[in-house]
Amino acid sequence: MIYFDNAASSMPHPNAVDFTSSLGNPSSYHQAGQVSCNVINQSRKLLGEVFGGEPDNYYFTSGATESANLIIQGYCRFLKQRESHRNEIIVSAIEHPAVYNTVEAMGRLGFKVHVLGVDSCGIIDFQALDSLLNNNTALVCIMGVNNETGVIQPINDIFNLVKGKDNNIVTVCDAVQYLTKVEESLDLSSIDCFFASGHKIGASKGIVFFYLDEHVTLMPLFIGGEQEGGLRPGTENLYGIESLTRALNEYIQFGHKHNLHVRQLKKRLLSQLNSSDINFRLNTQYAPSSDYVLSIAFIDRDAGQLVNFLARKGVCISRGSACSSISNKSSRVLSAMQLERSVINSTIRVSFSYYNSLDEVDKFCEYIEAFHQVLLEQDVSVSM
Numbered sequence: 001m002i003y004f005d006n007a008a009s010s011m012p013h014p015n016a017v018d019f020t021s022s023l024g025n026p027s028s029y030h031q032a033g034q035v036s037c038n039v040i041n042q043s044r045k046l047l048g049e050v051f052g053g054e055p056d057n058y059y060f061t062s063g064a065t066e067s068a069n070l071i072i073q074g075y076c077r078f079l080k081q082r083e084s085h086r087n088e089i090i091v092s093a094i095e096h097p098a099v100y101n102t103v104e105a106m107g108r109l110g111f112k113v114h115v116l117g118v119d120s121c122g123i124i125d126f127q128a129l130d131s132l133l134n135n136n137t138a139l140v141c142i143m144g145v146n147n148e149t150g151v152i153q154p155i156n157d158i159f160n161l162v163k164g165k166d167n168n169i170v171t172v173c174d175a176v177q178y179l180t181k182v183e184e185s186l187d188l189s190s191i192d193c194f195f196a197s198g199h200k201i202g203a204s205k206g207i208v209f210f211y212l213d214e215h216v217t218l219m220p221l222f223i224g225g226e227q228e229g230g231l232r233p234g235t236e237n238l239y240g241i242e243s244l245t246r247a248l249n250e251y252i253q254f255g256h257k258h259n260l261h262v263r264q265l266k267k268r269l270l271s272q273l274n275s276s277d278i279n280f281r282l283n284t285q286y287a288p289s290s291d292y293v294l295s296i297a298f299i300d301r302d303a304g305q306l307v308n309f310l311a312r313k314g315v316c317i318s319r320g321s322a323c324s325s326i327s328n329k330s331s332r333v334l335s336a337m338q339l340e341r342s343v344i345n346s347t348i349r350v351s352f353s354y355y356n357s358l359d360e361v362d363k364f365c366e367y368i369e370a371f372h373q374v375l376l377e378q379d380v381s382v383s384m
């Protein structure tokens with residue numbers, strides 16, 4: 001099997017999933033409980049060291065979707081309760097549904113939602129953002145790296161612009177495909193909340209951390225105990241938290257090497273395709289884009305057919321985000337980039353991890369050539 005769907009869920013680091021978690025409930029006062037509690041404290045400490053802020057700024061949840069909901073809904077519900085005049089939200093048109101649909105739902109709760117467009121490479125429109133900001137703006141939600149295209153937003157500049165206009169606007173960054181994969185750190189002087197997911201950085205599924213500036217108040221979505229400062233009650237996912245710590249330690253030690261390796265994979269894929277006769281297009285064009293996620297249109301070819309062809313060869317890729325792969329709808333992200341329908345219909349997503357090899361890239365390119373060959377032969381036989 002060739003696994004090129006790491007943006008959906010990445011290959012875990014063996015060391016981050018092959019261990020036994022400690023026994024006690026972290027809230028218990030006895031020795032076993034305190035051992036577990038210490039695992040969580042160490043993880044928060046490490047998060048602060050790696051991504052900035054203090055350990056107390058970090059919270060754990062079960063998923064990026066849950067974190068996005070807790071941050072967005074939690075803040076909007078707080079504003080509602082306060083009867084705040086701030087009732088407008090700006091969201092980019094290319095957010096993951098975890099953010100986009102949550103913001104849309106806040107629209108139904110009475111918030112005015114502004115969808116911020118992007119250019120044909122997927123970069124948000126600065127001027128439009130600037131003109132949308134006003135005294136009623138409550139939240140601005142913009143992702144660091146898009147999960148379908150890999151485009152990298154100039155995220156620190158974007159949020160500096162927002163905070164420069166009004167420091168009380170709360171800024172939210174979905175950093176799921178950004179952290180550990182893009183060298184530039186998030187600037188916490190202009191980002192109030194960000195979240196990232198364990199299973200996209202080599203840890204187990206079911207664990208996510210989010211950063212929350214201490215000046216931002218959220219209303220919890222669940223009612224229960226005091227865990228996570230009461231923001232996310234319930235016994236912590238100790239296995240997941242330890243897995244995350246282990247994946248982060250892997251990143252501290254080898255992250256740079258891993259990123260260089262993945263850069264080579266992307267380079268190899270593009271150079272192989274460039275040196276073939278295949279007509280393709282990198283949808284992010286000249287915009288900065290992640291080495292981990294590539295959105296490629298094979299012009300005049302049906303992406304669904306290609307994905308099936310590759311699946312029969314044992315290659316795992318998808319057309320776009322995993323959570324929309326069951327629906328037949330056209331990609332909202334690619335549509336926001338105003339790509340022609342024919343380009344959208346011929347687009348696949350290839351996403352790498354450190355565990356992929358150059359040989360796998362070569363094999364993949366051979367399969368792409370074979371697919372084109374089959375179709376060319378069909379074209380010839382139809383035209384005869």
Ligand code: PLP
Pocket residue numbers: 007008063064065066096098143145146147174176177197321322323
């Ligand atoms: N945000 C981004 C950028 C993602 O890529 C994903 C998952 O693919 C999510 C949010 C949602 O993550 P989850 O499905 O783990 O909640």
